[in-house]
Amino acid sequence: MNKKRISVVSLDARAGKSYGREVKSLFGDYAEISVYNVQDGSAMGVLPRADLFVVSTDAYGSAEEVARHVPMDCQTMAVEVSFRWSELRKLKELPAGSKVLFVNMTQTMAREAITQLNQFGINHIHLIPFYPGAVLEEDVHMAVTPDEMRYVPEEIETRINLGQRPCTSGMMIEIALRLELEFLLETKPFQEYFRSIATNNYSFDQMFAKSIRLESQFHILMEILEEGVIGVNERGEIFACSHHAEEITRVSGPLIMGKRCEKVFPYLDFSKCLREKSRTKVQMKKINGVNVSVEIVPVLRQDACVGAFAILQRYHDMEVRQDELRKQLQHKGHYAKYNFDDIVGTSRAILHAKEILKRMAASESPVLLIGETGTGKELFAHALHQASRRKKEPFVAINVAAFPENLLESELFGYEEGAFTGARKGGRPGLLEAAHKGTLFLDEVEGMSPMLQVKLLRVLQERELMRVGGSRVISIDVRIVAATNESLEQKVDEGSFRRDLYYRLNTLPIMIPPLCRRDDDLFLLIDHFKDELGGQFALTEPIRDFLKNYSWPGNIRELRNVVEYFIYTGHRQITMEDLPPTVWNHRQPKLRPVMAPLSPVSPCPPAGHEQEEPGPYGSPGGRPRTDTFWFVLGELYAASEEGSFVGREKLLSKARESHIPTSQQEIRAILTEMSEQGLARVSRGRGGSRLTLEGRGLWESRRDGWK
The missing domain is CATH 3.40.50.300 (P-loop containing nucleotide triphosphate hydrolases)
Structure with missing residues (x-):
């Protein structure tokens, strides 16, 4: 950032040097300070150009005279002076009713200072203006002066030097605002200076303090946001760039302040947002090789667009953030x-x-x-x-x-x-x-x-x-x-x-197999639910036989309900009389229909029929039949009742409808086995298969055995 130029102009050389020191203490790192005064002639003639001229009211006689010495188009403001709180405390300690000279260079300066002291509450003493040429009253023995001891009469016994009057805090704020250095107002030197200078502008101080707080909160918010934020004013000049925005765009915030947005960020369409007073659609842009979500939002005040903010977020960061939030749901x-x-x-x-x-x-x-x-x-x-x-x-x-x-x-x-x-x-x-x-x-x-x-x-x-x-x-x-x-x-x-x-x-x-096909898992599950529910009972042999042969249409859920019912009977030995009413009504084992297209699994035959013993139509060597074998046999029987044939594809489709796990290879093998045993006639290709008399007899024998 190029340094600004500030010129301080005063009537008196000592006052000018004092003003210059104070201005330099606050702005010296960002501005070059020059001091001119009328007494030594340095303030005469046309002065060198500067970004801001700060002129004491007594330096030149009129505004026309100021215009003769200050270059055209240069900013000009007046020097404003006050007192330090520490000096006012000294005056507060003076005895009430005392007559005190206030000594200054001119009558005007003396009266102006006395008026200001009165406004600060110095009303318990009688202040008398005194300046070169004034007449000293006889009964006055005390004087105060803003570093003008040379004008204090020799006969005055008590002399209090208040020192050069400091510049007001309002004047320093004005300088910062005019030179666009307002960020300095939050620095420690400024804060200490403001606290030391007396002011009676209570409303201004409150508003300024509120403004400082809001600005501080704004900067804090800028830094804690996950997104990068870039702010521009109504002229498209950058005034804010958060740390995250610096990382994403790879620019230095301090170096871009005050610059035109289109020169620094040509890929951000601030001008459209400012012109149309509406937010832009979220867009994905490639910035430094990274996908970045970009949205620009206008700042409106009474229908006037006073600026805009660009919200930047790396796409990867968005996904990571969403993942973190989603993981938190695991705790819910x-x-x-x-x-x-x-x-x-x-x-x-x-x-x-x-x-x-x-x-x-x-x-x-x-x-x-x-x-x-x-x-x-x-x-x-x-x-x-x-x-x-x-x-x-x-x-x-x-x-x-x-x-x-x-x-x-x-x-x-x-x-x-x-x-x-x-x-x-x-x-x-x-x-x-x-x-x-x-x-x-x-x-x-x-x-x-x-x-x-x-x-x-x-x-x-x-x-x-x-x-x-x-x-x-x-x-x-x-x-x-x-x-x-x-x-x-x-x-x-x-x-x-x-x-x-x-x-x-x-x-x-x-x-997922139904309970009726899980063998002795039944009693393992009963013990598990009994322990889980804290129950104590034993099953009698008749009830064990009944439960083993029961079809369990409600499966595991029904079993748990039955165990909980047993617990609340209060009986240590569970008998047939302890069966729940819903089970008692089905106390005779019931078969599930073999041809049940909506049944999700293969039908559960009564206990003991999962593996058939070899009979007159049994498999060679007494080899047990599988559930799929009996399913195919049942389908062929149903087809023979209708006088039709059934092909492998239809058998496979029927098995899937009944949720019986099988494959075309297994069905082909079963049909081959049936053909070899004389149970079915199997045609090649898509001709289909049909049961023989022996096959019909085997199915009817199994069916009669279930009854």
């Missing part, structure tokens, strides 16, 4: 509570499901959990997240079927302020944003409306979303884990579920 319930060790069971079915899910956890693809109500699909979703690379990130769960469509949309995607009646001020991020970098679990996903299916598909495909009522695209990174207890394939065929979304969600499908 968005975290996984269970892992695979919390899944109780040692059955082959449950161990197989856990093993597959652990391998799926290493993937980033969507997972579809298929299982009946109450099988613990959400528990598996928690465990899947805990075993994944996202385990330290949020886990957010929502039951899709529990929300109406319009509310579900705002819950999932969030909304902007004013998006709808009752929308929270400032808007709100949705659960998809809350799950950023983590996992979102969508339970009962089949209940999602077609419109929301389209929006969810975009999230899966593009990894971005738009809030309700918003126009800003938000990038997110979320792994979707969905769950269903219905046949999504059938819903696709019916047209209520989008085929493209189905294939997105069905990337990694997994069957």
